[in-house]
Amino acid sequence: MVRTAxxxxxxxxxxxxxxxxxxxxxxxxxxxxxxxxxxAEKRP
Amino acid sequence: xxxTFAPVDVERLRSEVKLKYRDVATNPERxxxxxxxxxxxxxxxxxxxxxxALPPRVVESFAGVNNPFSMGELRPGESVLDIGSGAGFDSLxxxxxVGPEGHVTGVDMTPEMRDKARANASLVGxxxxxxxxxxxxxxxxxxASVDVVISNGAINLCPDKLAVYREIARVLKPGGRLQIAxxxxxKPLPDDAVxxxxxxxx
Numbered sequence: 001m002v003r004t005a006x007x008x009x010x011x012x013x014x015x016x017x018x019x020x021x022x023x024x025x026x027x028x029x030x031x032x033x034x035x036x037x038x039x040a041e042k043r044p
Numbered sequence: 045x046x047x048t049f050a051p052v053d054v055e056r057l058r059s060e061v062k063l064k065y066r067d068v069a070t071n072p073e074r075x076x077x078x079x080x081x082x083x084x085x086x087x088x089x090x091x092x093x094x095x096x097a098l099p100p101r102v103v104e105s106f107a108g109v110n111n112p113f114s115m116g117e118l119r120p121g122e123s124v125l126d127i128g129s130g131a132g133f134d135s136l137x138x139x140x141x142v143g144p145e146g147h148v149t150g151v152d153m154t155p156e157m158r159d160k161a162r163a164n165a166s167l168v169g170x171x172x173x174x175x176x177x178x179x180x181x182x183x184x185x186x187x188a189s190v191d192v193v194i195s196n197g198a199i200n201l202c203p204d205k206l207a208v209y210r211e212i213a214r215v216l217k218p219g220g221r222l223q224i225a226x227x228x229x230x231k232p233l234p235d236d237a238v239x240x241x242x243x244x245x246x
Contacts, residue, residue: 035108
């Protein structure tokens with residue numbers, strides 16, 4: 001989707017189990033939900 | 045993935061998101077289905093010396109899902125857009141990084157979050173940041189106007205994600221970059237879960 005929008009050089013950082021210990025943990029585990037971070041650039 | 049527009053009632057989804065995040069802004073200690081505040085910032089590996097230098101009310105309504113600054117620090121003088129800026133935690137950190145020659149625009153559709161973000165900016169004494177009303181799918185900024193787009197836990201709440209990324213591409217200057225934190229699900233979602241607004245808003 002990022003590339004489809006015209007962005008490039010996609011880099012993905014760490015994933016975090018951000019819902020661990022929260023009330024949303026059960027739903028998050030059901031779908032293996034994570035907090036992700038990524039970067040990309042617009043062509044110069 | 046070819047379908048980018050989720051099968052939900054868009055207006056109802058936005059209304060529910062606003063209600064949820066109104067509570068996060070005005071009553072952050074209430075307890076939510078997701079983490080908020082200082083414990084969350086620590087979990088996401090924000091530098092706690094920087095976080096603890098902020099007044100507690102600047103941090104208490106933070107509701108991100110990762111750390112967009114982990115993909116690279118912002119440079120002095122850069123112009124930054126924060127999509128779904130909430131109570132302004134990331135925007136204010138960005139404003140500190142870009143300094144007085146830089147500028148940060150936070151866009152958020154929840155009035156109580158924008159009000160709190162403006163109050164937080166005043167509390168910290170930062171004049172290089174503003175908070176405006178808007179939707180991620182229709183950003184209130186000109187073409188090619190920002191160096192960096194950041195966002196933290198907001199795009200997953202948008203029903204048309206491709207429209208969001210097209211808007212990001214539109215507002216970025218050539219050579220500009222995005223640093224986005226968001227939620228991913230690594231198992232297929234059944235149709236009833238995709239259509240369940242309670243699951244969208246947590």
